[in-house]
Amino acid sequence: MxxxxxxxxxxxxxxxxxxxxxxxxxxxxxxxxxxxxxxLTEEERESLGTLQSMLDIVQSPLFTAVVDITEKCKKVYS
CATH class of the missing domain: 1.20.5 (Single alpha-helices involved in coiled-coils or other helix-helix interfaces)
Incomplete structure (x- = not known):
């Protein structure tokens, strides 16, 4: 042991x-x-920019609200 x-x-x-x-x-x-x-290569820079954009979207209050509404709708219609 x-x-x-x-x-x-x-x-x-x-x-x-x-x-x-x-x-x-x-x-x-x-x-x-x-x-x-x-x-970084040009492709890597573009990918990094895309990831940053995605992160910005996910962190936005609008995205959070959409996720909350979607979850509430799932509960109501389940």
């Missing part, structure tokens, strides 16, 4: 270290946006 716990703890620590390394890499990329922008 103790060996299993030790193994699980080691795996958890390893996973945390990997996650931390990934997050540090992301933060480093975000801290140098000009370099990152230059490294």
């Amino acid at each position: 103790a060996a299993t716990e030790a193994s699980a703890t080691a795996i958890s620590r390893e996973n945390l270290q990997r996650a931390e390394a990934i997050l540090r890499s992301i933060v480093a990329d975000l801290e140098r946006p000009q370099e990152l922008d230059q490294a």
Whole structure:
């Protein structure tokens, strides 16, 4: 039992270290946006713009209202 716990703890620590390394890499990329922008292809820039537009839509109050109304209609007509 103790060996299993030790193994699980080691795996958890390893996973945390990997996650931390990934997050540090992301933060480093975000801290140098000009370099990152230059490294992107035109297609990647367009995709990034599309994703940003989608995020803006999803975060808008109108979208939230539409989702709320849709959920209420589902409950009424179910």
